[in-house]
Amino acid sequence: MTTEATETTKVRPRKSRTLLMLNIGSVVAGLAIWWVLSLTGMQFPTPGEVVAAAWRMLLDGTLVTDVGASLGRVLAGFALGSVAAVLIGFLMGWYTVARGLFEPWIQFFRTIPPLAMLPLVLVLMGIGESPKIFVIFLAAFLACVISTYQGVVNVDRTLVNAARVLGAGDGTIFARVVVPASTPFILVGMRVGLGSAWGTLVAAELLAAQAGLGHRMQNAQLYYDLPTIFVGIIAIGILGLIMDRLLMLAGNKLTAWQESR
Amino acid sequence: MTTPKISVRDIQKVYPVGKEDFVALGGVSLDIADNEFVTVVGPSGCGKSTLLNILAGLEEPTGGTALVDGVPVSGPGPERGVIFQQYALFPWLTVRENVEFGLRTAKVPKDERRRRAEHFIGLVGLERFADALPKTLSGGMKQRCAIARAYAVNPSILLMDEPFGALDALTRVRLQEQLLETWSQERRTVMFITHDVDEAVFLANRVIVMAARPGRIADVIDVDLPYPRDEDMRLSPEFGNLRNRVWHSMYHQRQAKEPAQ
Numbered sequence: 413m414t415t416e417a418t419e420t421t422k423v424r425p426r427k428s429r430t431l432l433m434l435n436i437g438s439v440v441a442g443l444a445i446w447w448v449l450s451l452t453g454m455q456f457p458t459p460g461e462v463v464a465a466a467w468r469m470l471l472d473g474t475l476v477t478d479v480g481a482s483l484g485r486v487l488a489g490f491a492l493g494s495v496a497a498v499l500i501g502f503l504m505g506w507y508t509v510a511r512g513l514f515e516p517w518i519q520f521f522r523t524i525p526p527l528a529m530l531p532l533v534l535v536l537m538g539i540g541e542s543p544k545i546f547v548i549f550l551a552a553f554l555a556c557v558i559s560t561y562q563g564v565v566n567v568d569r570t571l572v573n574a575a576r577v578l579g580a581g582d583g584t585i586f587a588r589v590v591v592p593a594s595t596p597f598i599l600v601g602m603r604v605g606l607g608s609a610w611g612t613l614v615a616a617e618l619l620a621a622q623a624g625l626g627h628r629m630q631n632a633q634l635y636y637d638l639p640t641i642f643v644g645i646i647a648i649g650i651l652g653l654i655m656d657r658l659l660m661l662a663g664n665k666l667t668a669w670q671e672s673r
Numbered sequence: 674m675t676t677p678k679i680s681v682r683d684i685q686k687v688y689p690v691g692k693e694d695f696v697a698l699g700g701v702s703l704d705i706a707d708n709e710f711v712t713v714v715g716p717s718g719c720g721k722s723t724l725l726n727i728l729a730g731l732e733e734p735t736g737g738t739a740l741v742d743g744v745p746v747s748g749p750g751p752e753r754g755v756i757f758q759q760y761a762l763f764p765w766l767t768v769r770e771n772v773e774f775g776l777r778t779a780k781v782p783k784d785e786r787r788r789r790a791e792h793f794i795g796l797v798g799l800e801r802f803a804d805a806l807p808k809t810l811s812g813g814m815k816q817r818c819a820i821a822r823a824y825a826v827n828p829s830i831l832l833m834d835e836p837f838g839a840l841d842a843l844t845r846v847r848l849q850e851q852l853l854e855t856w857s858q859e860r861r862t863v864m865f866i867t868h869d870v871d872e873a874v875f876l877a878n879r880v881i882v883m884a885a886r887p888g889r890i891a892d893v894i895d896v897d898l899p900y901p902r903d904e905d906m907r908l909s910p911e912f913g914n915l916r917n918r919v920w921h922s923m924y925h926q927r928q929a930k931e932p933a934q
Contacts, residue, residue, distance in 0.1 A: 570759050570761040571761055573731055573749075573761070574755070574757060575778075576731070577730075577749040577753065578751065578774055578826060579749075579750070579751040579779055580774075580775075580778045584778055588763075588774070592763070592765045593765075669764045669806050669808060670764065671764065
């Protein structure tokens with residue numbers, strides 16, 4: 413046992429360093445291949461051209477405006493969707509009536525990609541901000557609600573009993589046992605929801621928007637402006653990654669009490 | 674004659690299992706005096722945990738009554754503390770916060786809460802771990818924390834459901850001694866469930882031996898050994914005789930019929 417333990421502690425940092433080296437090597441190789449392809453007749457812009465385009469867009473302010481517009485939409489939709497999902501997920505897990513009423517609708521709409529609702533939503537809500545936020549809201553909500561509900565249903569009965577024998581009523585059990593116990597499930601749901609919201613956002617902007625990363629790429633497509641499209645793709649990837657990591661960090665903080673993962 | 678602390682009158686508990694009914698408890702009657710330490714032993718399926726849950730107010734009997742201080746049990750109450758085999762500590766709360774849980778529920782003012790938590794954490798010897806999360810504690814420490822938590826709300830009865838069942842032999846013996854020490858300082862009426870004959874004899878004033886199918890009391894054996902009890906007593910011939918009697922009445926129970934296939 414002990415020898416095994418010391419071995420794993422010795423091996424782990426070396427292994428993670430190897431992994432990091434491989435990660436970096438892979439990214440460098442990918443960039444190199446991109447460069448080679450762009451020089452050998454493929455229609456790609458070179459990395460240099462993309463960086464230049466990004467610099468230009470940063471200087472004339474379009475990049476900041478677009479990122480701001482996209483982030484604003486995704487954060488609004490994601491926040492609304494998460495709050496609604498947590499509320500409804502708790503109701504469904506706690507009250508059989510709520511479960512019976514909500515479940516068929518959620519199961520039905522879960523099978524529809526939120527983007528498929530866009531034509532309808534555009535007709536009903538016009539072309540302002542609200543239809544896009546609504547579709548993002550839907551994406552985040554549907555991804556998170558089932559997970560929250562599962563979390564509430566899976567709360568350890570013994571913990572609920574322990575609270576009851578310590579004199580806790582339903583309200584206390586809910587606030588001090590059910591909510592913390594289902595936090596890990598909610599956070600997983602929120603991460604999935606964020607990914608889903610981000611994906612939906614860009615597609616929604618491709619279809620109907622006056623600003624935003626998706627809109628910029630759509631516009632660039634008309635002018636055969638490949639560097640701008642590349643800037644858009646990379647910005648979307650980096651922003652998505654940053655948001656996911658932030659949420660993961662917050663999650664690790666909130667669920668540090670978990671036995672193991 | 675004074676009213677017994679706990680009085681169980683012809684308690685029955687029948688679970689419907691398929692077409693046939695499973696009789697977990699088939700008419701059990703039992704009196705426990707104030708400040709008595711009673712252990713209940715029996716094979717699995719004899720309904721010992723069911724009996725405890727009924728007294729805790731976590732399950733309802735299908736027949737008969739359970740009285741505490743002459744009042745029928747209806748639901749859990751802070752005068753009956755329960756200690757579970759699976760510890761049932763709230764993993765997101767520190768040792769201190771776990772111990773304070775019942776006091777917060779009872780709206781005990783903060784200073785008083787602190788003071789009482791300190792006292793019982795000290796009583797079980799966890800002062801150094803007051804701010805630790807349960808995941809960092811060993812099984813024995815977790816159960817000591819659970820004992821402190823149950824004591825903190827000042828119950829007159831402690832119901833313990835195989836609390837040391839998941840621990841290794843040495844830790845188990847240590848905790849038995851500590852429990853008796855705690856009990857001698859803070860006398861309570863204790864009903865302690867176990868399947869370990871040694872443990873049953875070592876702790877109790879009186880050992881209740883139960884039998885299965887239907888769940889019933891097979892034998893009651895008085896343990897007239899003086900407290901405090903120690904390791905020497907465990908090795909004494911008197912102890913050996915009592916253990917043999919308990920073991921005998923458990924082993925030579927009327928052969929239970931296996932359920933029909």
